Each structure stands twice: as C-alpha cells, then as structure tokens.
Amino acid sequence: MTDFRERIAAAYDTEAFRREGRQLVDTLADYLRQAERGEGLPVLPWAAPAVNVDRFAASFPEEPTGDFAELMASVLSGSNHLHHPRYVGHQVTAPVPLAALCDAVSSLLNNGMAVYEMGPVSTAMERNVLRWMAARLGMPESTDGVLTSGGSLGNLTALLAARQARAGYDAWNDGAHAGPPLAVLVPTTAHYCVSRATRVMGWGSGGVVPVPVDSRFRLRPEALGPALESATRAGRKVIAVVASAGSTATGAFDPLEPVADFCERHGLWFHVDAAHGAAAVLSSEYRHQTRGIDRADSVVWDAHKGLLMPALVTAVLFRDGARSFESFAQEASYLFGNTERPWSDVGLRTMECTKEMMALKLYTCLRVLGTRLFADAVTESYTLARRFAERLSAAPDFDVPVSPDCNIVCFRHTPAHVPPEEWDALQARLRERLVTRGDFYLVQTKLPTGVYLRVTLINPLTTDADLDALMEALRTAARR
Template identity: 75%
Template sequence: MSSPRPNLAAAYDPERFRQLGHQLVDQLADHLVRTTRREGPVLPWAPPALNVERFPADFPEEPTGDFSALLTRVLEHSHHLHHPRYVGHQVSAPLPLAALCDFVSSLLNNGMAVYELGPVSTAMEHNVLRWMAGVLGLPEGSGGVLTSGGSAGNLTALLAARQAKAGHDAWNGGASAGPPLTVLVPESTHYSVSRAAKVMGWGAGGVTSVPVDARHRLRPEALEEALASARRAGRKPIAVVASAGSTATGAFDPLDAVADFCAKHGLWFHVDGAHGASAALSPRYRHQVKGIERADSVVWDAHKEMMMPALVTAVLFRDGSRSFEAFAQEASYLFNGQGSRPWSDVALRTLECTKEMMALKLYACLHVLGTKLFADAITDTFDLARRFAERLQSSGDFELAVPPDCNIVCFRHTPQGVPAPELDALQVRLRESLVTSGDFYLVQTTLGGRVWLRTTLVNPLTTDADLEALLEALRRAA
C-alpha cells in the first residue's frame, strides 16, 4: 500500500494548519487594530514595477515555512480598506466574520455546479435570494442566482431579457436570427451594460441612450423619443435599464415612471441596483428604491453596502423561471438533461460552472449578526454623506456637484485665486497628492465635462471628523 510523499503529507497536516491558522488570525486582528485606529497609510503607494520586485517569482524547490513573514509583507503593502479614511471606490470594508467564512469556503471548496457538489451552499443561496427578493418587495415565485459581480449580473439579466422579448431564438440562432436589438439606458448607466450588449453581439447600437436631468437621473419624459429613435435606426428595443445608485454620482432613477413606460410598451424592466438596492433595508431611505418591486430583474451587490468581501452579486427575477433562460444550454455530463430544470443545479443559471460558496458569508452574517446591523450601516453612511454635502456647501471653498442620493458625494476644491480653466487640473493634482501620501484614498470622475473628486462613504467606521480632516488635507495640498 502506497503512502503520500512526506512533503505532500506535511502540506495537508491538520496540526500544522491549526498553527498557521492561529498565526494568521492573530496577524489579521493586529492589522484590523492598526487600520481601524487610523495608524499608517490608507494606501502605501508604490509604482507597479516596485511591487513586482517585492514579490518576485523566484520560488524555491523546497519548503521555506515563512508564511507569516510573507503575510507581513502582504499586509504592509496592500490597500487598507478598513482604514476609516478609505473613501474611494464602491468596495466594502468587509465584516471580519464574512472573511472567516471565505476561509471556510476556500477549505471546503464546494464548487456548486450541481447540487451534490455544494448541498449546504446551494440551500443557503436559495434562501438568501428569497430573503433579498422579499426585502425588495418582489412577489412570491421570484428567484435568482448569485454571481461574480455586477458586470456578470447585468449580462445575466439582459440574456434573460433577450430570451423573453427578442421574439426569436437568439441563443441558438445567433444575433442575425432576427432584427438587431437594443436596450434603452440612461446616459449615466454603468459601462457594464454597454459591454453586455456588445458581448451579446449587438454592437454599438445595442444601447440607446436616454438623457438625464441635472441630478443625473433618467428623464422619463425622454423615453418615448429614445424608443422612437431606436426604431428609426432599425433596432428592436426589448428593455429599459434604470439605475438605483449610479456609479458616478449614486443617482436613483425614477423607477415607478420607468416601470409605467415598460408596462405600456411591453418592455423588460431591469434595475441595476448593484450599489443602491441595499437602500431597501433602511427604513429611512427605502423610498429611494420605490418601484423596484415592479422590475423584471434586479442586480444587487452584497460586496458594496452589505459589507461582504468581493464578489457577491444577486441577480433577482420577478418570475423565478426566467433565471433558467439566460443560459439555456445543455451540459449532459453535469445535468443529465435539462427537462426538469432543477433549481438546485445552480450552474444551469449562472455564467460560472464552478462557483465558490458565495452565500455562506452573507447567510452567516445575517444569521449571526442580524439584519438590523445592515440597515444601520446603510442609514448611517447615507446620513454621513448628507452631512458631508452640507459641510461642503457651507465651506466657501468647495463646490458640490449634486446633493447626494446615497453615500456617494462628488465635489471639487475651488480656492480663491485659481482661474476656472485651471480647476480641473487642480483636482487631479490634489487627488494624486493625497493618494500617494497615503493620508486618504479617494477617486475622481468627470461630470458635465469637468473633473470632480468623488468619495464613496462605504466604511461604517468613517466619521464626520475624518471628512473634516479630508477637507483640511485638500486645503493644505492646494
């Protein structure tokens, strides 16, 4: 009887794993202590070439046993999203409990293509999605899937919309099996929608832009002309995409009005709520998503406002059976035929075949920490954004782009003596100064042809004092 080689047996040794695990948690806990106390930089900036040198591919043939030393360097040089002065992209400071669940998911490695590969995570996903659909007010019979990010989520939803509304079998017949298709989208929509249209072979005309108002919200009165314009161009419109928390400004489109338009014209109504659908959890801000319960499909990222590690995206369908139509194909070695379409074989309905136990972290945090934690985090960050906007408006040397709908605030520094044509370049230099110094991490965007600084107040540990310090840092840098 053969035995594993000693090096392989040692790599799987449970006691060695126990020792490394204790060291790992201690190091990560110490990291959390430092970052939440605002010690050290948010981003220890270094050019790409330097980090390539720091982590070379000179891998040894024999074990080194220096995992702790390697992790120390990883923590030192990585971006620190738990630092309360991280106010950058829409990526959360993950709940530590959720990170532990990723630890479990990686070890168990239940792939979830079919039920027998991931029985527990499949059941958790089913019930987490039912809960999320209920939060949004979707009816009984709704359902969906978890997938890897909002881009995959929007593609999944639009594939289902195509099957439902194209009027021909585009999946098997291809893009030329019927008239060229298009979807109506606000000018402020996320680029993933345009990318999805091009992935489906619709070309640049696969999206038809709808004008937005001064608050960057879709103008519902412009939908009729957009529909007519698409038809004049020889396109068949099949859907309208509305935003619940757009990427650039966090704008919420008037969902009820869009739903009315879609009902009138027989169009699919899709809501990209990747960022803002979480508002439904907050009693104070739930009104922002009024009308989302009328959507045919919704994308909702848990790795944004719900403090999950990336990536956990829910794609929810008003009619749960539509979730099978996005990827209607056969893989007989997995599914033994699709006649019964079992909900429990998740890969029938997702872009992924092998998929991590995404639901575990969200289910566990809801189960252990309770739903109020999430409602409080959303309410508090939205409140904080409004107070920050008020501070900007009363400052005298900062300009607010638009009053915030959620926790995204766009603004610019306008010190006396700087000519208007030079303000765009000033914002770029100010951001570069703060980011490279490590004091804060924020991003920038372009609105109305002008450059604005952009903050996403996604870390629930960020305070008013941090934002006041941000403004002072920008003044010093200027």
C-alpha cells in the same frame, strides 16, 4: 513515491494548519485594530506597479520555505487598507471580519456549485438568502435568481434573460443575427458594464440607446418615448430599459415607477441595476428612493457594497423565477442529465460552473450578526454623506454639483488663488498628492461641468472628523 507521500503529508498536516491559522488570525486581528484606528498606517502604501512586481517576484523554490507568516505580513503591509476610516474610494466596502472567516471555510471545503450534490449546504443557503433579498425588495414569491461574481456579470446575466424573453427569436441557439438587431434604453449615467454586456451579446455599438438625464443625473422618463422611436427608426428592436438605483458616478437613483409604467405600456423588459443602491431598501429612512423596484423584471444587488461583504457577491433576481433559466439555455448532459431544470443545479443559471460558496458568508453574517446591523449601516452611511455635502456646500472654497442620493458625494476644491479654468487640473493633482502620500484614498469623476473629486462613504468606520480632515488636507495640498 515515499518522498512524495512525505511531502503531501506535510502539506496537509493538521497541526501545522492549526499553528499557522492561529498565528494568522492573531496577525489579522492586530492588523484590523491598527487599520480601524488609522494609527501609523497609510490608507494606500503607494508603490509603482513595477516596484511591486519586483517585490513579489516569481521566485518559487522547489523546497518548502516556511515563510508563510513573513509573506502574509508583506501582503498586509503593501495592500490598500479598506478598513482605514480614511478609505473613501471605490464602491468596495470594509467587510465585517466574520465574513473573512467564512471565506476560509469556503476555500477549505471547496464545494463548487454547478450541481446540488457538489454544494448541498451552500445551494440551500443561496436559495434562502435570495428569498430574503427578494422580500426586502418587495418582489413576489415567484421571484428567484442566483448569486454570481460581480455586478458586471450580474447585468449580463439579466440582459441575456431579457433577450430570450423579448427578442422574438431564439438568439441563444440561432445566433444574434437570427432576427432584427436588438437594443436597450439606458440612461447616459449607467455603468459601462451595460454597454459591455450588449457588445458581448453581439449587438454592437448601437445596442445601447442613450437616454438623457436631468440636472440631478437621473433618467428623464419623458425622454424614453423619443429614444424608443429613434431606435425603431434606425431599425433596432428595443427589448428593455435599464434604470439605475445608485449610479456609479454620482449615486443617483432613477425614478423607477414611471420607467416601470413605460415598460408596461410598451411590453419592454424592466431591469434595474441596483448593484450599489439596492441596500437602501433596508433603511426605513431611505427606502423610498427605490420605490418601483418591486415592479422590475430583474434586479442586480451587490452584497459587497451595501451589505459589508467581501467581493464578490452579486444577486441577480428575476420577478418570474423561471426566467432565471433563460440566461444560459444550454444543455450539459454530463452534468445535468436530461431531466427538467431543477432550481438546485445552480450551474444551469450562472456563467460560472465551478462557483465558490458565495452564500456562506452572507447567510452566516445575516444569521449571526442580525439584519439590523446592515440596515443601520446603510442609514448611517447615507446620512453621513448628506452631512458632508452640507459642510462642503457651506464652505466658500468647495463646490458640490448635486446633493447626494446615497453615500456617494461629488465635489471639488475651488480655492480663490486658482482660476476656474485650472480647477479640473487641480482636482487631479490634489487626488494624486493625497493618494500617493497615503493620507486618504478617494477617486475622481468627470461630470458635464468638469472634473470632480468623488468619495463613497462605504466604510462604516469613517466619521465626520475624518471628512473634516479630508477638507483640510485638500486645502493644505492646494496651498503647496
């Protein structure tokens, strides 16, 4: 027992923590300086999965090794560097460093948030952050919601509430087959998590009724009526329409106002998956693209996209705040007792029971750094995307299928020496070459006319010069 006490004392030693912490912050600051400047650092130090499995083998010794600094250096050197200005890949931002310090505080406090008494400060912060977000969206004071772990879980949470509100039977307690099979109308460009959510709820493949999009990949409001009629004839009860504000493939914003009108006429729940694009409401120049979002019954907004936060921080907002209790209408008396549902017991409204202090980093950064920083970041990223699309369109060897609505740009390199029937394969080869060399990190997408490269200009450190260099890197790779 004495030996155990000595080991525990060493593991919790405050002076050792102070020493390791100071050294780590210095290391992280040096890393950030190098990443932000892109000096001698690949965006992604490519290694095959098996190589990294061997590199970080499960060789866990019984005795302390004291190699924390060495291990963290290996983690930093081998990871994808999102703060590199030539990271233009997935919709995950380069978080502001202050948020990382908040994560350290959250991890040390470890205040889970199922009930208020386990996370009193973070619960209060979460409520006020959600109020701020709702106000920016133009939603009424009755709006309430939760923070949860990502847009996929956020959309599931919203659709569970929609089911309780519009199904006409208690699917939560009586099961998915206690009434007619349900469905939602969804644009063909919607994120796959919407289909995943309906399947999780037991609706099967028919739970999503696809709605055609126009040439700009935006939902066609006039197609909603025929889609509703088709689903009804097939024996489905449609309960909601899901629209996108910043779709994943192209960043398209669906026309929200006519969708809201349609839902109002037919008594349908109106949900907006604005995980990527909700932050546009902060920009005086681009908020018009979200016109109508204030009429939604529910909205999903990812702070780890447009608000420069580390993943994952997703807000699920309900126009009628009472609906937020209907996603998970389950009792757990050992936690919540038999009292009425208090807003302060967040576990009543989230999939998570033990939930980290998500609000801490968002609340702190909004309060310490000010909201203008985040509004300007949205405006700058959207404007940068437009400038890049214009330069691509002006070049004879690049093709832009649609001008960007936000900070996502789809394009492909079409050099004269490559015939059109080989363009799809070329884009895949070009991406692989740039990514494995570490020059850039970008992704690709499939559109009706073929394979396209896709960039998300979500890193506020990316400049026009970086994007010009991307064009030249693609040209060079194609010649080789």
